[in-house]
Amino acid sequence: MARFHLNWRKLLTWTLLLALAAGGYYYWRQQQIEPAAARYRTAPVERGDITQTVSANGTLNPVVLVSVGTQVSGTVRRIYADFNERVRQGEVLAELDPSLIEAQLAQSRAALANAEASLRLAEANEQRARALYAKDYIARAELDQARQALETARGQVASARAQMARDRTNLGYTVIRSPVSGVVVSRDVDVGQTVAASFQTPTLFKIAQDLRRMQIDTSVAEADIGSVRVGQPARFTVDAFPNRQFQGVVRQIRLNPTIQQNVVTYNVVIGVDNPEEILLPGMTAFVTIVVEQHRNVLRVPNAALRFRPAAADDEGERRPAEARRTGGTTVYRLEGERLTPVSIRTGITDNRHTEVLAGALRPGDRLVVADLSAKKQERNQGSRFRVGF
Template sequence: MKRATMAALACGVVALSAAAYYYVPIWSGLLLPVPASPSETATAGARQGAPVPVKVAAVLSEDVPIYLSGIGTVQAYNTVNVQSRIDGEIMQIAFQEGQDVKQGDVLAVIDPRPLQAQLDQQIAMRQKNQALLDGAILDMKRVDTLILKDFATRQQVDQQHALVDQYKAQVINDEAQIDYARNQLNYTTIRAPIGGRVGIRQLDQGNFVRASDRATLVTITQLKPISVVFTLAAAAVGQTKLTLGQVNAPVAALGPDNSSELDRGVINLVDNQVDQSTGTIKLKATFPNNALKLWPGNFVNGRITVDVRRQAITVDAIAVRHGPRGDFVWVAKPDMTAGFRPVAVGQVFGGRALINRGVAKGEQVVTEGYYRLENGSRIEIDHAAPKPAAPGVQTSSSEPG
């Protein structure tokens, strides 16, 4: 009996040992802490007070130009379709396609011989009528003398005076015909009415042209200066100092990348009516185009300076973040903690953001390292060299970083 009891106890001890062998590791594994991920460790460290390395930039007070942006269509300052004003054969073409010409340069010559003959004929007719007039005037003087001695009647005197007036009218008519014929002869030499660049020749030498056909010999476009017509929202223009009629607002023409500057000019005109279908209004600008970067028919981006905000608050554009509730920045506080600050952004240009409200001059905003920040996080500022000021922005004062 004792042996049986001892054997049962031994079996129980063995069973408990086996259970402990198999089950204790499982339970111990469930009770051991699971290692955290690196990001969770960093967040936990930040919450526990570990500083987050960041870079900051000072809030500046600057004179900031206010811009309106829009797309413009380049147009030639003047465009002329050169056409013949007389009938005749083209005897000479005196220009090369794509050539720059000046006002008055000879472009083509039409056969002048028929018109020269007409001019000579009108000159001969005037000489004939002038001779008749001279003879009639002499006869009139004789008749006037004879009537004093009663050797002529009043009727003869009146007839002679009327004949002199008739010949005078014929001479005047001849002179008008001569002027007309001379002008027609001058039209045989086709000259450039404006300075500019000629395009593709439409008529070749040897062709017979007629004034009634209105055939174009070549088109001249004036490229220096050149015009650009911008189309902007009428509501946006109405909020600026621009008025209907003639204005003088600076404008820059930009390339397709909206950053490369093609030329600088001025807005000469704000149109006098709004397009009701689109709610837009047209603005016409003039550019010197000395480098010939603007070509008629091209599209350019326009940046129009409509005002200058004096002593405006600006920050690095990279410091402005966008959230579901609007724009905000992280402000580096004097106690080396980060604070969440909502801001109202006016415009962004040249790497700078105009802030209407939210921050003040002299404060510092986080430009790098903001992804790991929470409101109240401790920070460690990396004092790197300040970035150069954006081109075209005049800084009136600045604060040390």
């Protein structure tokens, strides 16, 4: 009797253990089999505008920036223009000490006077020799010598006059005048400084012709330059006014490439109106060029184009291959509790949405953009890995 009672208690214990194990397994399976709506994150297919852009950085510069230099050497005696001053064309900006050039001009005048005196003597000798030769008092050779002396004297006079004109011109170069009307953006000399124009022309001033018209010199990568065209609109911001957006237009695409560390870029010039003159030369501009814009088109989120299910069936594996062969891609539509691959052909993108040119999609379709259960498993595995250590 005691043995029967003991066996009954063991049977009851094992029955309870099996029931608890079965219940635990059932609960675990129910946790593993999540509804598709809870397992996947989706986003709708919708209609809207898509603007494809190209981004680049550049520097603001005046459209015309003139470097004013000097053709003669000397010491700066006076300066009449300073930073940010407006000047007119022909206005005096600075003066160099003219003492040496004035001395050279005086020497040239003396040389010219000497040459003219020699010319008058040569003319008198030539006339005298011609009269004597007419009366057969001198030989033909003496007449030719007199004529040759006259031509030499005339050449010396011409040379002396040219030298005097050169010195007079150099004297005029000691007065530095503005070649254009504009604003002085740079002054590189001070009173008493010596400038030497022997090998290259030194820059004394830089004048921006009109700060109301500016340009941005940007560097666009070769991968994006094919979609940039003259006349396309552009938007840009500067650090000085972070909450304000300015407008511009692509004015020129320069064909001369720049290669740095095997990266090829092209200079794209953006024309900018600056009526308030708040944009200053040298500012860094963050430019967005609008290369194409489509309105009220069917569009899908870019995350849906990147999504691929963890375990795709044969049909799901075959369709992406077909989409690649036809130049399209595959997205996955959530229909009830199953994923349906849909092949589409895409158009332009704004890095958030992509235009759908062809495919069996309609506004309102839910496309899968992420698998939440896969991310949850990754987090769990990471937690177990950290706990194990």
